[in-house]
Amino acid sequence: MNLELALKENTEAIHLLISAMQGGNTLTPVASPQPKTDSNRAKKAEQENPRLEDQPLPVAVALAALYGNEGRYLDSDKLSAAVDVTETLNGKDRNEQIDALTMALKGVPRAPQLHGEDVFDLAIQIIEHWDTLPGITERREYAELLLDTPRDERAGVKPTVAKKETEPTVGDTPEEIFERARNLIMELTTGGYRNQAIDILNKFGAQKLGQVPQERLAEVVTLAKQALAEG
Structure with missing residues (x-):
């Protein structure tokens, strides 16, 4: 009985196969998995091994400020x-030095055209002399010099x-003191120290x-200069 059932099932299967072939249907083989291409490997390697020279200006500056020269040896965590x-x-999470230096270098015409490694080198040297470069103007001039x-x-x-x-003296006119205060406040604002301004x-x-009383503008000048020096 089992033999007869098996023969019957086999016969039905053969009939179905013949009908499919006569109807023009073909059996499509299951596609085998494709091996990874070289481009896929290269993309994965780029993600795992980022290159300093590929980084944009703000990131290159941040690497210099956060890690110093060790930032040159880039990895995914850094x-x-x-x-x-x-x-x-x-x-609260922003870094004032990074913001200030990024703003300064963006104002240097040649800097945004540099590769990440060149920006990193500039940032390292500017940060080394940070205390003697109190404002955005001095930082840009030093970058140009380098x-x-x-x-x-x-x-x-x-x-x-x-x-x-x-410092403002008695002989300075109110207009001169106001102009000096305005320039210093503007330097703070554009140099990454807006909160201090x-x-x-x-x-x-x-x-x-x-809105500051005229007789107190000299105090604004003093405070702004102190903020720039401490930055």
């Missing part, structure tokens, strides 16, 4: 930390220390410089 600090929208110098001679190039600006104005109950 890259992730640098990207996070440049892209965060939370003011770019004008052959690469193998840059290590010996020091910032030019500008003559210290004198706001704090200074708040000390005088003002939201903009024009």
